[in-house]
Amino acid sequence: MSRPPVTRKRSPWARSLYGVALWLLAPLIVWRVWREHLSASPRRERLGYIAPTAEGQRVIWLHCASVGEVQAARPLIKALLVLYPSYRLVITTMTATGAERVRALANGLREQGVLGEVSHHFIPLDFPASARRFVSRLHPALALFFETELWPNLLAACVRSGVPVAVVNGRLSPGAYRGYRRLAPLMHEALGQVDWLAAKSRDDAERFQGLGMAPDRIDVVGSLKFALSINDADQQVSEHLRTRLGNRSIWVAGSTHEGEDEQLLAAHGRLIETCPDALLILVPRHPRRFDAVAALCAQKGMSLARRSRDEWPAADTAVYLGDTMGELLSLYGAADLAFVGGSLVPIGGHNLLEPAALGVPVLSGPALDNFADIAEVMREARALVEVADVDELVNVLRRLFADAGERRRLAAAGRSVVTANRGALDRTLVGLARLLPPA
Numbered sequence: 001m002s003r004p005p006v007t008r009k010r011s012p013w014a015r016s017l018y019g020v021a022l023w024l025l026a027p028l029i030v031w032r033v034w035r036e037h038l039s040a041s042p043r044r045e046r047l048g049y050i051a052p053t054a055e056g057q058r059v060i061w062l063h064c065a066s067v068g069e070v071q072a073a074r075p076l077i078k079a080l081l082v083l084y085p086s087y088r089l090v091i092t093t094m095t096a097t098g099a100e101r102v103r104a105l106a107n108g109l110r111e112q113g114v115l116g117e118v119s120h121h122f123i124p125l126d127f128p129a130s131a132r133r134f135v136s137r138l139h140p141a142l143a144l145f146f147e148t149e150l151w152p153n154l155l156a157a158c159v160r161s162g163v164p165v166a167v168v169n170g171r172l173s174p175g176a177y178r179g180y181r182r183l184a185p186l187m188h189e190a191l192g193q194v195d196w197l198a199a200k201s202r203d204d205a206e207r208f209q210g211l212g213m214a215p216d217r218i219d220v221v222g223s224l225k226f227a228l229s230i231n232d233a234d235q236q237v238s239e240h241l242r243t244r245l246g247n248r249s250i251w252v253a254g255s256t257h258e259g260e261d262e263q264l265l266a267a268h269g270r271l272i273e274t275c276p277d278a279l280l281i282l283v284p285r286h287p288r289r290f291d292a293v294a295a296l297c298a299q300k301g302m303s304l305a306r307r308s309r310d311e312w313p314a315a316d317t318a319v320y321l322g323d324t325m326g327e328l329l330s331l332y333g334a335a336d337l338a339f340v341g342g343s344l345v346p347i348g349g350h351n352l353l354e355p356a357a358l359g360v361p362v363l364s365g366p367a368l369d370n371f372a373d374i375a376e377v378m379r380e381a382r383a384l385v386e387v388a389d390v391d392e393l394v395n396v397l398r399r400l401f402a403d404a405g406e407r408r409r410l411a412a413a414g415r416s417v418v419t420a421n422r423g424a425l426d427r428t429l430v431g432l433a434r435l436l437p438p439a
Helices: 012-024 026-034 043-047 067-072 074-083 096-111 128-138 152-160 174-181 184-192 202-210 232-245 261-274 287-299 328-333 353-357 369-380 390-401 404-420 424-435
Strands: 058-063 087-093 117-122 142-146 165-170 196-199 218-220 250-256 279-284 304-306 319-321 337-340 362-364 384-386
Touching: 012 026, 012 152, 012 184, 043 117, 043 128, 058 074, 067 074, 067 087, 067 096, 074 087, 074 096, 074 424, 087 096, 096 117, 128 152, 142 424, 152 165, 152 184, 165 202, 165 424, 174 184, 174 202, 174 369, 196 202, 196 424, 202 218, 202 369, 232 328, 250 261, 250 328, 250 353, 261 279, 261 287, 261 390, 279 287, 279 328, 287 304, 287 319, 328 353, 337 353, 337 390, 353 404, 362 390, 369 384, 369 404, 390 404
Parallel strands: 058 087, 058 142, 087 117, 142 165, 165 196, 196 218, 250 279, 250 337, 279 319, 304 319, 337 362, 362 384
Antiparallel strands: none
């Protein structure tokens, strides 16, 4: 069903003040993004200087902030290539690690026989001229922003160029909502540029409405993260790892952050007092911390093997450091238990569904604001074990390593949650088809 035209919300003074703030913060912003660089991507992309789209070529633009969003968007990316085969799919990211993940994903899709062109640019800084330059040169037929990526000048540039805009897998944590409320006029205008918003949950939809998004422009479609699929290559790596690691008690701590690694290493040190064959596969969230976490392991007296150096854990190795990119799913699949990081520190958690889809019991800390809806579904299915601190984590690890039956129950419950909640991808594609009918 078609919808009435969008009534654009305009607060010129709010966006003008936002522009002034950007210029005042320009030195800090430039320094921050200067680090996020790849040799294949000129830094001038940050100012919107990209090669213009060739005449006659059609483009769909999808923006994902970093690695986690690219990974979560993977089913959507694959579906867009299938439904819109005559379009080039351009994915933008803020971070260099996100860019590397896009390129790895594109290579993987080609190996799977998925046709279509996928390319990457860094998203421009949200200065008015940079935003207008980028959108006019890219000239997309449709612009998609993933989750909470709301850049006022880029959204305004899309509207100025007549580009329909959708927010997909839209989420807004309570903390983010409180922060955006302080910028209410600016966010009211920004959301007024959005033609359609696919919200993860009713709570997310209500928070977007609280910022000014028109209710008739929002549909609750569920989380695209439930559309997670595990490819054969990931499973083969998992099986190879599990075979080589042998019959040890293995747990993975994935997507960990500063201040959290120390707690996890402390828990592991106590675990091996009663479970001496235990192995921790530790996977920091950010590559720039790999060396620091390796040094932390040495400082704690933990024997270490690093995957990036092709080192292999000996029988008495305590920690296997997953200091590579794009292998978290494979590492999860090789474990008996998976702790999902960003949850023992106030980050808001990471994707609980990745280990669940692999049939690995899921553990987390209490900080799950970013995944509150998914955590609630998993709690109801008794598929999530939450711990408040290191003491509780140690007790849970000991109990679950001693109870194979409970591990099997948790694994089955997690897989059932993923299976039962699929459907968000189909609902998202139906909504997008109203903005850009597929070929």
